[in-house]
Amino acid sequence: MTDDRQLRVSKIENGTVIDHVPGGQALNVLAILDIDGTGGEVVSIGINVPSDRLGRKDVVKVEDRELSQPEVDVLSLIAPAATINIIREFDVVEKHRVERPDRVTGILQCPNQQCISTGDEPVDSEFDVLDDGVRCVYCDTITREDITAHILV
């Protein structure tokens, strides 16, 4: 990739660059990070940037923010090939791929309204992670599409 292409989205001084997000998922990444612009975060995004590996990819750069493990876990569900670059003083000080966990707890809500985990019971939601979605450990409902719509905030 040329410098010219890299500069489509400008460098950041400190923060996190989430790269190799599937094309068109950048806004969902922002939803996972609970960023809607009202919090004052400085964010740059590239959508459908040409990529050797993915064909088209999205890039999200968030200044002065590092991601929590639950955020990375959910991110892995919609962007399994994503890389996370921690930037300090314009340098990449840490770079790693997301890893899909076997199970995610307390970060998604089951879309099945009849599921016991959505009621007033003292349990966290819990999902097994499948190759192409998630499955509620309580009611067995499989969710493949629109996982970000079920993120608990």
Next chain:
Amino acid sequence: MRHDHITSAKQLSRGDIERVLEHASDIADDPSAYADRHEEALLGLLFFEPSTRTKMSFAAAIKRLGGDVVDMGPVDASSVKKGESLADTVRVVEGYADALVLRHPSEGSAQMASEFVTVPLINAGDGAGQHPTQTLLDMYTIRENAGLDDLTIGIMGDLKYGRTVHSLAHALTNFDTRQHFISPETLKLPRNVRFDLHESGSTVKEHTKPGGILPSLDVLYVTRIQKERFPDESEYRAVAGEYQIDASTLTRADDDLTVMHPLPRVDEIAHDVDNTGHAAYFQQAHNGVPVRMALLDLVLGGEP
């Protein structure tokens, strides 16, 4: 039993199923031999939804093992009415009983409740989820009538919301069976059951009409299509008619076809089927007692 809690048919291996069925068969041969088996045992019944067969046959089963029930009674007369969570209710009631039987309208309720108790908890139906003890008596009935291997079974009706269907489909994957699912397009098997059947490598086919497949079936398992699943009554009537059987429908079936139904039926099996050699649904309901006796004996610590 390998599992203290019986929450889903998915957890039952072929060995588990065969062990319960063989034990049920021994009990059915000589029920009086088990009359003192669990003299002190108390079974806690927590039915948050109406039930006739399941509740009465669990009560009959524990009493025929020498034990008794403690029954929460109707929800309206319980602390649930005051807003108590299910997790709290089961933690309280486990102090009164040696095992619990739970029916609840929410899917996953038995799984969740089992995480809060140490006494065995048995799922007697969780919403549109699972009904594993119905499956055990269904398997027992299939085994008596057609055998569980080299079996061609048609499962017809409301496959989407029918918990008996979901449990049965899972259990049958442990055996050499060909499963045919017959339903209206809108009531096909849910995605999770379809996923599991695919993963198990089972032979599964889906149909929207029973006619073509009927002659090749060893067992036809019929379930009720409920009016509430359709936007209006006329649509319901138009669809439901396609999935009703009567004695004349069955003239196209094999002479040895076994017709089953978890009951209650409304009009999906006409009464003229009752007196044919095909009808096994009352026998199926009666099998609930020895099968539940066998299961209770195993979870309460009996040796088969």
